[in-house]
Amino acid sequence: MTLWLLGTHLDRTADYLAEHDRVLLVEATAFADRRPYHPHKLTLVFAAMRQFRDDLRERGLTVDYRQAETFAEGLDAHFDDHPEDDLTIPRPAAHGAEDRLRGLVDARGGSLSFVANPTFLLTPDEFDEWADGRTTNDPDTYRLEGFYRHLRRETGVLMDGDEPVGGEWNYDEENRETPPDDWEPPEPPLFEPDETTREVGSWVDAEFETFVDGDTEAAPFRWPVTREESLSALETFVDARFAEFGRYQDAMVAGEWAMSHSLLSASINLGLLRPMEVVERAEQAYEDGDAPINSVEGFVRQLLGWREFMRHVYRRSMPEMAEANQLDQREELPPAYWTGETDMTCLSEAVNHVRERGYAHHIERLMVLSNFALVYGADPGALNEWFHQGFVDAFHWVTTPNVVGMGSFATDALSSKPYASSGSYVNRMSDYCKSCPYAVSRDTGEGACPFNSLYWTFLRDNEETLRGTGRMGLMYSHVDDKDDEEWEALEARAETVREKARNGTL
């Protein structure tokens, strides 16, 4: 009996490891040929797989590590050596993967069974038990908030009997500060690549077409590739940055790519850290007095709430979610998303963070990269594809609900209103506008912030869908206040902005 693990199943603490004769890992290069991924994403996944192989072997496990072009080829080699083998695999998160993998194994005369995937807290049945019968029509039912409270109660995390620790379920109000001018967050850890990882990095640079050129355009590779490094990243975060995570959770500062974020998503998505052990470490930090409740609750909400909710809403909404486009947005993404070349400070900062490290923090993803694409009218599928290629932590199960659902409002499965805003949001939450040649205070005319005219024309163009949706009343009262002359100037400015964005001169 063989345990087949994918590159997102690198959990050496899982019980099922001891229950099988051997572990099979297939390093399939076709995955990397399919899209021009960020070189750090490819290095991370392949290096983490090889490190995991070595780690398991050192612990006395038998590991068959197959290097092949495709899973099919890897399985051919496996079944040549072990005819009619019974394989077990943790349930993969990508839509359709279970059927695909089972088909590959069946075709080679083997059998494939699935076990719970430890990179998520809830099994599909457990989530469905909560979700069945709930709908998005009622905000208190099939929405994050209700699910999150349910899970807090079920797990007892940050609970004091039946009540939330600290008395509130949500500290968002305390999590919207921007840091003072002289704020300097501690440097996040840089995990120096060892020989195995360096070898993978050189191979990736030589072998694959990538999102940026890893030799010249990306910063040095820095991501944790082993469980030890991931645990160390967790400890460094708790020690040095967690206390300020909450208050600056939504802030952006020029030159600060990491802010006080944990940078743990890739380790968690690959299985190097379990979500619950990270949540428990966060709770411990609160109990030890190392982080305030607004930081701890804000972090737990992301990991226990959003991550889990996204995974299961995706599962239940596919395949429709990937194709959704309720606002019928069709524009191609502007070339600046690949080059980073734009005078808009916010967009240039966020895109270049992605180009350099395959990472931008949550508020740059949502309120700069997605927000701009949304008000510009970009195709949600194209944006999803871009996120999937550019980020080290990107997988279809997580980009699709975040990008198509949350960022593009292509479906209302995840929020009742779009995360769309003018330049004023970026101005309030960052220092980007200070150094930007565009004037955030102006909506129209040469030099006006591109976000502004795009935002107002976006609201007007999508009025039929948006006017009646949750909490949009105030915005539409501003739309109603504008006269024909203002609309004419906004239209003209938006058209110029679109033209400049399309030809790469914004």
Ligand code: FAD
């Ligand atoms: P922190 O800010 O420190 O948050 C803690 C943890 O919470 C993260 O490590 C992550 O595991 C989890 N988390 C927080 N928000 C979410 C969420 N909305 N969905 C899932 N997990 C969440 N996350 C990915 O893991 N991969 C992606 O490809 C991805 N793409 C995104 C695209 C868009 C448009 C948006 C709006 C969000 C996306 N997210 C994605 C969610 C979130 O932005 C990242 O998880 C987070 O920025 C990762 O950085 P961090 O580890 O420093 O997170």
